[in-house]
Amino acid sequence: xxxxxxxxxxxxxxxxxxxxxxxxxxxxxxxxxxxxxxxxxxxxxxxxxxxxxxxxxxxxxxxxxxxxxxxxxxxxxxxxxxxxxxxxxxxxxxxxxxxxxxxxxxxxxxxxxxxxxxxxxxxxxxxxxxxxxxxxxxxxxxxxxxxxxxxxxxxxxxxxxxxxxxxxxxxxxxxxxxxxxxxxxxxxxxxxxxxxxxxxxxxxxxxxxxxxxxxxxxxxxxxxxxxxxxxxxxxxxxxxxxxxxxxxxxxxxxxxxxxxxxxxxxxxxxxxxxxxxxxxxxxxxxxxxxxxxxxxxxx
Amino acid sequence: xxxxxxxxxxxxxxxxxxxxxxxxxxxxxxxxxxxxxxxxxxxxxxxxxxxxxxxxxxxxxxxxxxxxxxxxxxxxxxxxxxxxxxxxxxxxxxxxxxxxxxxxxxxxxxxxxxxxxxxxxxxxxxxxxxxxxxxxxxxxxxxxxxxxxxxxxxxxxxxxxxxxxxxxxxxxxxxxxxxxxxxxxxxxxxxxxxxxxxxxxxxxxxxxxxxxxxxxxxxxxxxxxxxxxxxxxxxxxxxxxxxxxxxxxxxxxxxxxxxxxxxxxxxxxxxxxxx
Numbered sequence: 001x002x003x004x005x006x007x008x009x010x011x012x013x014x015x016x017x018x019x020x021x022x023x024x025x026x027x028x029x030x031x032x033x034x035x036x037x038x039x040x041x042x043x044x045x046x047x048x049x050x051x052x053x054x055x056x057x058x059x060x061x062x063x064x065x066x067x068x069x070x071x072x073x074x075x076x077x078x079x080x081x082x083x084x085x086x087x088x089x090x091x092x093x094x095x096x097x098x099x100x101x102x103x104x105x106x107x108x109x110x111x112x113x114x115x116x117x118x119x120x121x122x123x124x125x126x127x128x129x130x131x132x133x134x135x136x137x138x139x140x141x142x143x144x145x146x147x148x149x150x151x152x153x154x155x156x157x158x159x160x161x162x163x164x165x166x167x168x169x170x171x172x173x174x175x176x177x178x179x180x181x182x183x184x185x186x187x188x189x190x191x192x193x194x195x196x197x198x199x200x201x202x203x204x205x206x207x208x209x210x211x212x213x214x215x216x217x218x219x220x221x222x223x224x225x226x227x228x229x230x231x232x233x234x235x236x237x238x239x240x241x242x243x244x245x246x247x248x249x250x251x252x253x254x255x256x257x258x259x260x261x262x263x264x265x266x267x268x269x270x271x272x273x274x275x276x277x278x279x280x281x282x283x284x285x286x287x288x289x290x291x292x293x294x295x296x297x298x299x
Numbered sequence: 300x301x302x303x304x305x306x307x308x309x310x311x312x313x314x315x316x317x318x319x320x321x322x323x324x325x326x327x328x329x330x331x332x333x334x335x336x337x338x339x340x341x342x343x344x345x346x347x348x349x350x351x352x353x354x355x356x357x358x359x360x361x362x363x364x365x366x367x368x369x370x371x372x373x374x375x376x377x378x379x380x381x382x383x384x385x386x387x388x389x390x391x392x393x394x395x396x397x398x399x400x401x402x403x404x405x406x407x408x409x410x411x412x413x414x415x416x417x418x419x420x421x422x423x424x425x426x427x428x429x430x431x432x433x434x435x436x437x438x439x440x441x442x443x444x445x446x447x448x449x450x451x452x453x454x455x456x457x458x459x460x461x462x463x464x465x466x467x468x469x470x471x472x473x474x475x476x477x478x479x480x481x482x483x484x485x486x487x488x489x490x491x492x493x494x495x496x497x498x499x500x501x502x503x504x505x506x507x508x509x510x511x512x513x514x515x516x517x518x519x520x521x522x523x524x525x526x527x528x529x530x531x532x533x534x535x536x537x538x539x540x541x542x543x544x545x546x547x548x549x550x551x552x553x554x555x556x557x558x559x560x561x562x563x564x565x566x567x568x569x570x571x572x573x574x
Binding site: 004005012014016021023025083086090094098103104108111119122123133164173178181225231248251277280285287 | 300301302303307308311312314315318319321322323325326328329340341344345385386387389390392393394396397399405406407408409410411412413414415416417418419420421422423424425426427442443445446447449450453454457458477478479482503506507508509510514525528529532539542543546549550553554557558561564565568
């Protein structure tokens with residue numbers, strides 16, 4: 001047994017991770033079969049929670065929020081990949097004096113999401129916010145509107161603010177991937193007369209597919225973490241009129257109450273979690289195997 | 300890599316500067332507004348402050364009880380980072396250096412934490428904390444942050460451990476040093492740059508986190524900065540001068556750390572993400 005005496009050093013991380021990260025996901029599955037407000041005895045109700053959420057009284061709220069997560073994912077994917085690649089390519093030309101731009105681009109990422117939400121909430125204030133005043137000054141009065149107060153524009157606005165914060169992260173990742181492409185291949189193409197655009201699109205871009213794929217998978221998974229930005233800009237209700245409600249805020253209302261929760265229950269909340277988990281799990285497993293394979297190959 | 304001609308360079312610079320402006324302008328406005336009066340913010344939003352009103356900061360600091368929030372945030376962040384580093388580096392050392400049954404399984408199992416929306420685990424976490432009487436305790440938060448920082452930190456550190464030269468270790472082994480001594484006296488000092496990277500990422504995550512304190516804390520005396528900020532915004536909705544000052548106060552520590560360490564930070568980010 002002395003041979004394995006080093007294993008104790010693994011234990012603290014293993015135990016903490018198991019108890020507070022791994023176990024809760026399975027424990028949620030167990031809780032989802034119960035009706036339980038959080039204290040007192042649990043009542044086993046079989047699949048009733050699932051029925052209520054998927055086709056019962058909670059279903060319209062659930063699908064509404066789920067749809068917003070989907071919209072959120074698709075748009076923030078587009079808003080990170082397209083400008084992310086574009087600016088990464090511009091930085092990849094390694095022009096003199098562009099080093100500081102990386103720091104600037106990344107900076108919004110270091111701000112707390114609630115800080116970003118509150119800041120943009122003030123900037124987007126319909127009356128006194130800077131954004132609308134700016135639109136009025138330059139004569140685009142029709143754009144000066146209550147962006148966060150209109151059911152049509154509220155979600156797009158939140159998605160935009162999230163993209164504003166996150167873009168720099170993707171630029172830097174894509175830039176690093178571009179710089180990792182074999183230089184000789186690029187030189188050879190250049191000697192063969194390829195234009196810079198052709199080099200970027202035909203030679204470099206194909207090498208970026210795998211990093212785009214993994215960042216997209218992470219983005220998909222993290223989409224289900226979205227909570228702070230909606231909370232800070234539109235409150236726990238995901239207002240106006242539920243137009244920005246996401247699974248994170250819905251789940252928060254169900255499990256931990258708050259004003260205007262249509263139903264409070266740990267069991268019901270755990271059911272929402274389990275359903276999200278079922279959506280995310282295949283992607284998570286796929287992601288972990290890809291990353292592990294890449295690490296193995298890199299050695 | 301790419302080579303631009305003169306015209307392309309001009310065009311590239313225009314786009315790059317536009318994005319830099321879009322990034323900096325809202326933050327600049329936040330900083331300038333924090334020195335104005337509310338009336339000035341409303342009526343002269345684009346101008347520099349006519350008088351630099353430092354009293355906005357004094358007033359925000361006192362009214363929001365930022366002293367308490369800062370003390371709590373500093374305590375939680377510092378303790379979390381230290382325990383994440385100790386726990387994760389030991390685990391990474393074992394995974395990178397030793398062979399044992401189920402090693403690959405254990406590693407994959409921990410990697411999975413990278414790809415889970417950890418917030419969804421909050422109901423059982425809340426219940427565990429309640430059973431342990433750690434609700435509304437800063438130590439409860441530290442435990443949760445340590446657990447949720449493990450996956451990413453172990454992942455980064457395993458890669459760094461694998462790149463360490465093994466010959467010093469081997470000679471130490473011959474001299475009879477045990478695994479822990481090798482880890483503690485030889486590897487950790489060599490790993491300092493990697494530990495700085497891990498500390499920075501976790502600093503940003505923990506300092507900025509809003510979700511776990513929202514669920515796990517309840518009393519005013521325990522609030523961390525983001526949670527205190529939220530309470531402040533709920534209370535003083537119309538006094539924009541102190542609101543902007545409060546935003547700046549909460550951002551300042553991150554700003555300082557980031558500006559000092561931005562180079563290491565960007566290097567660590569790209570290295571970690573590309574692996």
